[in-house]
Amino acid sequence: MLPAASPIVARFQMAAAALPKHTRLRHAIIEAVEAGELPVGSKVTGERDLSEALGLSLGTTQKALGRLMDEGFLVRRQGHGTFVGSMRKPIAGSWHFRFTAPEGGLELPVFAAIVERGLVREEGPWTAVLGPDPKGYVMVRRRLDIGGAFHCASRMYLPATRFGKLLRIPEKRLVDTNLKAVLANEFGAPTLHSEGLAFVRETAADDAAVMGIAAGAMGLQVHITGRSVGRVAITFQLMCVPPTPYALKLDFNPPAPD
Secondary structure: OOHHHHHHHHHHHHOOOOOOHHHHHHHHHHHHHHOOOOOOOOEEOOHHHHHHHHOOOHHHHHHHHHHHHHOOOEEEEOOOEEEEOOOOOOOOOOOOOOEEOOOOOOOOOEEEEEEEEEEEOOOOHHHHHHOOOOOOEEEEEEEEEEOOOEEEEEEEEEEHHHHHHHHOOOHHHOOOOOHHHHHHHHHOOOOOEEEEEEEEEEOOHHHHHHHOOOOOOEEEEEEEEEEOHHHOEEEEEEEEEOOOOOEEOOOOOOOOOO
16 A cells, blocks of 8 residues: 555545545545645645555546545646645634634634535425525535534525525635625625524434434534525524534624634
């Protein structure tokens, strides 16, 4: 096994098997970089060698690396290979994913990766909040890295008639980005208020896979409604938090400007 592939292979093998293989590989590379096992500027094992080391098809490996290059996390230098790009910057001004150590102190940095985006037509708790929409709902599913200590899962739903363009925005613009800022800047839809209901529930298998915990484990699920001008509901978010000793701030107000 090539030395540069070792941390990727180890993290890939530890990842939840319920996730698609290309997603597991993508997460393994991100985690290896964040842990310092793959320093910024270091060369990533070639696609064919990495595929062989992981027992994956070349297409699966190319899909994972392609997503990371779209996000700017990896860069390809013609004739030289693929390298770890610049360090990620944490989300600025997160309203809800605000965690501190149990004894208090500074909030942990938050990083967000897109797991999937799509158009959904099935009904759910978002339907009653957002109202019926003939085009369905935009769903953005993300994995939130909380300071390297643990991961949360998030699914945000928006009315497709107004926010369908969100599916066409390049993914790299949504990585490590506050989606509220995107809604305000791209759609003229600032989030001015939010409210939420918190439940302690068994974690669904898909959310558990994103967070790296066992399906059915008890966790915190928060249903958050984001409201814009005239208190119109524009977003419904399912925020999932695994068991953790870290403290979650619950004021749910916009953070003070710098």
